[in-house]
Amino acid sequence: MPRQNVRIYLKALQDHALIEYKAAERHTAIVRATDKGFALLGHSRVTLSLPIIGDVAAGQPGYADEHIEGYATRLQDVLDIHEGDFLLRVRGESMLGVGIYPGDFVVIRPMQTEPLAGEIALVAVPGDNTATLKRWHRNNGTVTLLSENPDYAPMTFPTQDVLIQGCLVGHIGTGRSRQAR
Template identity: 50%
Template structure:
Protein backbone atom coordinates (compact mmCIF):
# COMPACT_ATOMS: atom_id res chain seq x y z
CA UNK A 1 0.00 0.00 0.00
CA UNK A 2 1.65 3.22 -1.20
CA UNK A 3 1.04 6.33 0.89
CA UNK A 4 0.67 9.23 -1.57
CA UNK A 5 2.09 11.89 0.76
CA UNK A 6 5.40 10.04 1.09
CA UNK A 7 8.08 10.91 -1.44
CA UNK A 8 11.03 8.60 -2.07
CA UNK A 9 13.14 10.78 0.23
CA UNK A 10 10.59 10.54 3.05
CA UNK A 11 10.33 6.77 2.64
CA UNK A 12 14.12 6.64 2.93
CA UNK A 13 13.98 8.67 6.15
CA UNK A 14 11.37 6.35 7.65
CA UNK A 15 13.21 3.18 6.61
CA UNK A 16 16.49 4.47 8.04
CA UNK A 17 14.80 5.50 11.27
CA UNK A 18 13.25 2.03 11.55
CA UNK A 19 16.70 0.41 11.25
CA UNK A 20 18.15 2.74 13.87
CA UNK A 21 15.24 2.11 16.25
CA UNK A 22 15.86 -1.63 15.96
CA UNK A 23 19.56 -1.13 16.74
CA UNK A 24 19.07 1.05 19.82
CA UNK A 25 15.72 -0.50 20.87
CA UNK A 26 14.19 2.92 21.43
CA UNK A 27 14.06 6.52 20.28
CA UNK A 28 16.73 7.91 17.95
CA UNK A 29 18.61 11.21 18.10
CA UNK A 30 18.21 13.53 15.15
CA UNK A 31 21.98 13.78 14.65
CA UNK A 32 22.25 9.98 14.40
CA UNK A 33 19.52 9.88 11.78
CA UNK A 34 21.16 12.60 9.68
CA UNK A 35 24.50 10.78 9.92
CA UNK A 36 22.93 7.48 8.83
CA UNK A 37 21.24 9.24 5.89
CA UNK A 38 24.45 11.12 5.06
CA UNK A 39 22.62 14.42 4.84
CA UNK A 40 23.02 17.61 6.84
CA UNK A 41 20.95 18.27 9.94
CA UNK A 42 19.51 21.30 8.16
CA UNK A 43 18.28 19.16 5.25
CA UNK A 44 16.77 16.66 7.66
CA UNK A 45 15.16 19.45 9.68
CA UNK A 46 13.20 20.50 6.59
CA UNK A 47 11.58 17.07 6.35
CA UNK A 48 10.91 16.23 9.99
CA UNK A 49 8.09 18.75 10.63
CA UNK A 50 6.29 17.55 7.50
CA UNK A 51 6.51 13.92 8.61
CA UNK A 52 5.45 14.85 12.12
CA UNK A 53 2.38 16.81 10.96
CA UNK A 54 1.39 13.94 8.66
CA UNK A 55 1.46 11.55 11.62
CA UNK A 56 4.53 9.48 10.69
CA UNK A 57 6.85 10.66 13.48
CA UNK A 58 6.84 11.49 17.15
CA UNK A 59 9.40 14.25 17.65
CA UNK A 60 10.12 14.80 21.32
CA UNK A 61 11.84 18.12 21.87
CA UNK A 62 13.84 18.61 25.05
CA UNK A 63 15.29 21.90 26.34
CA UNK A 64 19.05 22.20 25.72
CA UNK A 65 19.16 18.61 24.47
CA UNK A 66 18.91 16.78 21.19
CA UNK A 67 15.33 15.93 20.24
CA UNK A 68 14.45 12.26 19.85
CA UNK A 69 12.51 10.63 17.03
CA UNK A 70 10.22 7.63 16.99
CA UNK A 71 8.08 6.04 14.28
CA UNK A 72 4.31 5.95 14.71
CA UNK A 73 1.97 3.09 13.86
CA UNK A 74 1.09 4.93 10.64
CA UNK A 75 4.76 4.96 9.63
CA UNK A 76 5.11 1.25 10.34
CA UNK A 77 2.05 0.60 8.20
CA UNK A 78 3.65 2.58 5.38
CA UNK A 79 6.79 0.44 5.73
CA UNK A 80 4.81 -2.81 5.86
CA UNK A 81 6.09 -3.70 9.32
CA UNK A 82 3.18 -5.80 10.57
CA UNK A 83 0.88 -2.82 11.10
CA UNK A 84 -2.40 -2.84 9.23
CA UNK A 85 -4.68 0.09 8.36
CA UNK A 86 -8.31 -0.05 9.49
CA UNK A 87 -10.18 1.04 6.36
CA UNK A 88 -13.54 2.11 7.69
CA UNK A 89 -16.38 -0.29 8.42
CA UNK A 90 -18.28 -3.01 6.58
CA UNK A 91 -21.98 -3.68 7.08
CA UNK A 92 -23.20 -7.08 8.23
CA UNK A 93 -26.82 -5.92 7.93
CA UNK A 94 -28.04 -3.27 5.51
CA UNK A 95 -25.55 -2.37 2.75
CA UNK A 96 -23.35 0.66 3.33
CA UNK A 97 -20.56 2.26 1.37
CA UNK A 98 -17.00 1.30 2.30
CA UNK A 99 -14.96 4.24 1.02
CA UNK A 100 -11.54 2.93 2.03
CA UNK A 101 -10.66 5.90 4.24
CA UNK A 102 -8.13 5.05 6.93
CA UNK A 103 -9.68 5.30 10.40
CA UNK A 104 -6.73 3.97 12.37
CA UNK A 105 -3.95 1.40 12.51
CA UNK A 106 -3.71 -1.99 14.20
CA UNK A 107 -0.18 -2.57 15.44
CA UNK A 108 -0.80 -5.26 18.04
CA UNK A 109 -3.32 -8.04 18.57
CA UNK A 110 -4.62 -6.09 21.58
CA UNK A 111 -5.60 -3.27 19.19
CA UNK A 112 -8.23 -5.62 17.74
CA UNK A 113 -9.20 -7.92 20.61
CA UNK A 114 -10.22 -7.05 24.20
CA UNK A 115 -7.19 -8.77 25.73
CA UNK A 116 -6.01 -8.47 29.33
CA UNK A 117 -2.91 -9.61 31.17
CA UNK A 118 -3.08 -13.38 31.60
CA UNK A 119 -5.13 -14.06 28.45
CA UNK A 120 -3.64 -16.58 26.04
CA UNK A 121 -4.06 -17.95 22.51
CA UNK A 122 -4.85 -21.47 21.35
CA UNK A 123 -4.66 -22.79 17.81
CA UNK A 124 -7.77 -24.63 16.71
CA UNK A 125 -7.95 -28.21 15.44
CA UNK A 126 -11.19 -29.79 14.28
CA UNK A 127 -14.41 -28.53 12.72
CA UNK A 128 -17.01 -28.60 15.48
CA UNK A 129 -17.26 -24.78 15.70
CA UNK A 130 -17.35 -23.88 12.01
CA UNK A 131 -20.92 -22.61 12.40
CA UNK A 132 -19.54 -19.49 14.11
CA UNK A 133 -16.64 -19.12 11.67
CA UNK A 134 -13.97 -20.89 13.75
CA UNK A 135 -11.99 -23.17 11.44
CA UNK A 136 -8.95 -25.45 11.76
CA UNK A 137 -5.77 -23.38 12.01
CA UNK A 138 -7.54 -20.33 13.43
CA UNK A 139 -6.62 -18.90 16.83
CA UNK A 140 -8.91 -18.22 19.75
CA UNK A 141 -8.10 -15.82 22.59
CA UNK A 142 -8.98 -17.24 25.99
CA UNK A 143 -9.49 -15.58 29.37
CA UNK A 144 -8.64 -18.08 32.12
CA UNK A 145 -11.04 -18.60 34.99
CA UNK A 146 -14.44 -20.01 35.83
CA UNK A 147 -16.59 -16.89 35.39
CA UNK A 148 -18.87 -17.85 32.50
CA UNK A 149 -22.40 -17.18 31.25
CA UNK A 150 -24.78 -19.72 29.76
CA UNK A 151 -24.07 -20.22 26.07
CA UNK A 152 -20.60 -18.68 26.05
CA UNK A 153 -17.82 -20.52 24.23
CA UNK A 154 -15.50 -22.18 26.73
CA UNK A 155 -12.27 -24.14 26.89
CA UNK A 156 -13.08 -27.27 28.88
CA UNK A 157 -11.08 -30.29 30.00
CA UNK A 158 -13.22 -33.40 29.63
CA UNK A 159 -12.68 -36.98 30.84
CA UNK A 160 -10.82 -39.37 28.59
CA UNK A 161 -9.09 -36.62 26.59
CA UNK A 162 -5.46 -35.50 26.64
CA UNK A 163 -6.36 -31.92 25.79
CA UNK A 164 -9.22 -29.48 26.02
CA UNK A 165 -12.25 -28.91 23.85
CA UNK A 166 -13.88 -25.68 22.66
CA UNK A 167 -17.69 -25.72 22.97
CA UNK A 168 -20.67 -23.69 24.08
CA UNK A 169 -21.24 -24.15 27.82
CA UNK A 170 -24.64 -24.91 29.35
CA UNK A 171 -25.65 -26.16 32.79
CA UNK A 172 -28.50 -28.63 33.28
CA UNK A 173 -28.83 -29.24 36.99
CA UNK A 174 -25.67 -31.04 38.09
CA UNK A 175 -24.60 -31.73 34.53
CA UNK A 176 -22.69 -29.72 31.94
CA UNK A 177 -23.82 -29.74 28.32
CA UNK A 178 -21.12 -28.92 25.76
CA UNK A 179 -22.62 -27.96 22.41
CA UNK A 180 -20.87 -27.66 19.05
CA UNK A 181 -21.64 -25.22 16.25
CA UNK A 182 -21.69 -27.95 13.62
CA UNK A 183 -24.62 -30.38 13.25
CA UNK A 184 -22.20 -33.22 12.50
CA UNK A 185 -21.09 -33.18 16.16
CA UNK A 186 -23.52 -34.30 18.85
CA UNK A 187 -23.75 -32.43 22.18
CA UNK A 188 -21.70 -33.91 25.03
CA UNK A 189 -23.05 -34.24 28.56
CA UNK A 190 -20.96 -34.73 31.70
CA UNK A 191 -21.39 -34.54 35.43
CA UNK A 192 -20.19 -31.16 36.67
CA UNK A 193 -17.49 -32.87 38.72
CA UNK A 194 -16.10 -34.60 35.61
CA UNK A 195 -15.10 -31.48 33.71
CA UNK A 196 -12.77 -28.58 34.39
CA UNK A 197 -13.52 -25.13 32.99
CA UNK A 198 -10.23 -23.54 31.92
CA UNK A 199 -11.44 -20.28 30.44
CA UNK A 200 -13.81 -18.38 28.17
CA UNK A 201 -13.19 -17.39 24.56
CA UNK A 202 -12.92 -13.60 24.26
CA UNK A 203 -11.75 -13.31 20.66
CA UNK A 204 -10.98 -15.12 17.45
CA UNK A 205 -8.43 -14.60 14.68
CA UNK A 206 -8.72 -16.50 11.42
CA UNK A 207 -9.40 -16.43 7.72
CA UNK A 208 -13.08 -17.26 8.15
CA UNK A 209 -13.03 -20.15 5.68
CA UNK A 210 -12.29 -23.89 5.87
CA UNK A 211 -8.63 -24.83 5.80
CA UNK A 212 -6.65 -27.99 6.30
CA UNK A 213 -5.64 -28.70 9.86
CA UNK A 214 -1.98 -28.11 10.68
CA UNK A 215 0.40 -30.08 12.81
CA UNK A 216 1.54 -28.90 16.24
CA UNK A 217 -1.92 -27.75 17.27
CA UNK A 218 -2.95 -27.32 20.86
CA UNK A 219 -6.73 -27.37 20.94
CA UNK A 220 -9.06 -30.17 19.92
CA UNK A 221 -12.59 -29.07 19.05
Protein backbone atom coordinates (compact mmCIF):
# COMPACT_ATOMS: atom_id res chain seq x y z
CA MET A 1 0.00 0.00 0.00
CA PRO A 2 1.46 3.38 -0.89
CA ARG A 3 2.55 5.58 2.02
CA GLN A 4 0.13 8.33 0.99
CA ASN A 5 -2.83 5.91 1.27
CA VAL A 6 -1.74 4.93 4.79
CA ARG A 7 -1.59 8.62 5.70
CA ILE A 8 -5.12 9.17 4.34
CA TYR A 9 -6.48 6.29 6.45
CA LEU A 10 -4.67 7.53 9.56
CA LYS A 11 -6.04 11.06 9.05
CA ALA A 12 -9.57 9.63 8.70
CA LEU A 13 -9.19 7.72 11.98
CA GLN A 14 -7.91 10.92 13.60
CA ASP A 15 -10.87 12.90 12.22
CA HIS A 16 -13.19 10.38 13.92
CA ALA A 17 -11.24 10.81 17.22
CA LEU A 18 -10.20 7.15 17.23
CA ILE A 19 -6.45 7.85 17.20
CA GLU A 20 -3.94 10.59 17.92
CA TYR A 21 -1.68 10.92 14.89
CA LYS A 22 1.46 13.04 14.67
CA ALA A 23 3.94 12.95 11.83
CA ALA A 24 6.40 15.35 10.31
CA GLU A 25 7.13 15.33 6.59
CA ARG A 26 9.15 12.17 5.73
CA HIS A 27 9.52 11.18 9.39
CA THR A 28 8.27 8.38 11.58
CA ALA A 29 4.66 8.78 12.64
CA ILE A 30 3.44 8.42 16.21
CA VAL A 31 0.02 6.79 16.41
CA ARG A 32 -1.87 6.25 19.68
CA ALA A 33 -5.40 4.99 20.20
CA THR A 34 -7.73 7.39 22.02
CA ASP A 35 -10.18 6.30 24.71
CA LYS A 36 -12.85 6.20 21.98
CA GLY A 37 -10.57 4.01 19.85
CA PHE A 38 -9.89 1.64 22.75
CA ALA A 39 -13.64 1.44 23.45
CA LEU A 40 -14.34 0.54 19.81
CA LEU A 41 -11.82 -2.31 20.15
CA GLY A 42 -13.42 -3.47 23.40
CA HIS A 43 -10.40 -2.48 25.48
CA SER A 44 -9.75 0.10 28.14
CA ARG A 45 -6.73 2.33 28.54
CA VAL A 46 -7.23 2.09 32.31
CA THR A 47 -5.09 -0.74 33.67
CA LEU A 48 -3.55 -1.68 36.97
CA SER A 49 0.03 -0.37 37.09
CA LEU A 50 2.76 -1.65 39.35
CA PRO A 51 5.44 0.74 40.52
CA ILE A 52 9.01 -0.30 39.78
CA ILE A 53 10.58 0.82 43.03
CA GLY A 54 14.19 -0.28 42.65
CA ASP A 55 16.45 -3.30 42.90
CA VAL A 56 16.61 -6.23 45.30
CA ALA A 57 19.70 -8.24 46.16
CA ALA A 58 19.63 -11.90 45.18
CA GLY A 59 23.11 -12.46 46.53
CA GLN A 60 24.63 -10.49 49.34
CA PRO A 61 22.08 -8.12 50.88
CA GLY A 62 22.22 -4.65 49.38
CA TYR A 63 20.52 -1.29 49.66
CA ALA A 64 16.73 -1.58 49.35
CA ASP A 65 16.02 1.50 47.26
CA GLU A 66 12.37 2.56 47.34
CA HIS A 67 12.01 5.40 44.85
CA ILE A 68 9.62 4.81 41.97
CA GLU A 69 11.54 4.38 38.70
CA GLY A 70 8.47 3.98 36.53
CA TYR A 71 5.33 1.88 36.08
CA ALA A 72 4.62 -1.41 34.33
CA THR A 73 1.13 -2.01 32.94
CA ARG A 74 -0.89 -4.96 31.60
CA LEU A 75 0.89 -7.46 33.86
CA GLN A 76 -2.51 -8.62 35.09
CA ASP A 77 -2.91 -10.30 31.70
CA VAL A 78 -0.21 -12.84 32.63
CA LEU A 79 0.19 -12.67 36.41
CA ASP A 80 -2.18 -12.85 39.37
CA ILE A 81 -1.45 -9.38 40.69
CA HIS A 82 -3.39 -7.35 43.22
CA GLU A 83 -3.53 -3.70 44.20
CA GLY A 84 -0.46 -2.98 46.34
CA ASP A 85 1.84 -5.51 44.63
CA PHE A 86 5.10 -4.07 43.28
CA LEU A 87 8.06 -4.97 41.06
CA LEU A 88 11.72 -5.24 41.91
CA ARG A 89 14.59 -5.77 39.49
CA VAL A 90 16.84 -8.64 40.59
CA ARG A 91 20.51 -8.02 41.23
CA GLY A 92 22.79 -10.98 41.99
CA GLU A 93 22.76 -14.72 41.30
CA SER A 94 21.57 -16.36 44.51
CA MET A 95 18.20 -17.42 43.04
CA LEU A 96 19.44 -18.98 39.78
CA GLY A 97 18.20 -22.41 40.89
CA VAL A 98 14.59 -21.27 40.51
CA GLY A 99 15.25 -19.47 37.23
CA ILE A 100 15.52 -15.95 38.65
CA TYR A 101 18.44 -14.22 36.93
CA PRO A 102 20.09 -10.80 37.29
CA GLY A 103 18.00 -8.18 35.50
CA ASP A 104 14.75 -10.17 35.81
CA PHE A 105 11.76 -8.65 37.60
CA VAL A 106 9.95 -10.20 40.54
CA VAL A 107 6.42 -9.32 41.65
CA ILE A 108 6.17 -8.95 45.42
CA ARG A 109 2.96 -8.98 47.45
CA PRO A 110 3.28 -7.12 50.78
CA MET A 111 2.43 -9.50 53.64
CA GLN A 112 1.30 -8.95 57.21
CA THR A 113 1.78 -12.63 58.07
CA GLU A 114 4.83 -14.84 58.17
CA PRO A 115 5.69 -16.66 54.93
CA LEU A 116 5.15 -20.40 54.75
CA ALA A 117 8.23 -22.57 55.28
CA GLY A 118 10.19 -22.65 52.04
CA GLU A 119 8.29 -19.74 50.46
CA ILE A 120 10.37 -17.15 48.62
CA ALA A 121 10.16 -13.88 50.52
CA LEU A 122 11.52 -10.36 50.41
CA VAL A 123 13.13 -9.89 53.80
CA ALA A 124 14.79 -6.84 55.32
CA VAL A 125 17.86 -8.02 57.21
CA PRO A 126 19.98 -6.31 59.86
CA GLY A 127 22.02 -3.46 58.46
CA ASP A 128 21.41 -0.19 56.71
CA ASN A 129 18.37 -0.48 54.44
CA THR A 130 19.18 -3.98 53.23
CA ALA A 131 16.72 -6.51 51.84
CA THR A 132 17.11 -9.80 50.04
CA LEU A 133 15.01 -12.35 48.16
CA LYS A 134 15.41 -15.82 49.69
CA ARG A 135 13.56 -18.95 50.80
CA TRP A 136 12.16 -18.46 54.32
CA HIS A 137 12.70 -21.01 57.11
CA ARG A 138 11.97 -20.33 60.79
CA ASN A 139 13.26 -22.53 63.60
CA ASN A 140 13.27 -21.92 67.39
CA GLY A 141 13.59 -18.14 67.43
CA THR A 142 15.76 -17.84 64.33
CA VAL A 143 15.10 -17.33 60.65
CA THR A 144 17.29 -18.91 58.00
CA LEU A 145 17.23 -17.40 54.54
CA LEU A 146 18.28 -19.89 51.88
CA SER A 147 19.57 -19.16 48.40
CA GLU A 148 18.87 -21.26 45.32
CA ASN A 149 22.54 -21.30 44.38
CA PRO A 150 25.15 -23.41 46.22
CA ASP A 151 27.67 -20.56 45.90
CA TYR A 152 25.71 -18.59 48.53
CA ALA A 153 25.71 -19.62 52.19
CA PRO A 154 22.50 -19.61 54.24
CA MET A 155 21.92 -16.49 56.35
CA THR A 156 20.55 -16.95 59.87
CA PHE A 157 19.21 -14.16 62.07
CA PRO A 158 17.20 -13.87 65.29
CA THR A 159 13.53 -13.68 64.27
CA GLN A 160 13.09 -10.23 65.83
CA ASP A 161 15.95 -8.83 63.68
CA VAL A 162 14.28 -9.43 60.30
CA LEU A 163 11.28 -7.76 58.72
CA ILE A 164 9.10 -9.52 56.16
CA GLN A 165 8.43 -7.08 53.32
CA GLY A 166 6.46 -9.46 51.12
CA CYS A 167 6.35 -12.74 49.24
CA LEU A 168 7.14 -13.61 45.65
CA VAL A 169 3.98 -13.96 43.55
CA GLY A 170 5.45 -13.69 40.07
CA HIS A 171 8.62 -13.59 38.02
CA ILE A 172 9.30 -11.94 34.69
CA GLY A 173 12.40 -13.03 32.79
CA THR A 174 13.93 -10.25 30.76
CA GLY A 175 14.83 -12.40 27.78
CA ARG A 176 18.54 -12.47 28.40
CA SER A 177 20.19 -15.63 27.16
CA ARG A 178 20.69 -18.12 29.94
CA GLN A 179 24.00 -19.86 30.42
CA ALA A 180 24.17 -23.45 31.58
CA ARG A 181 25.86 -23.91 34.92
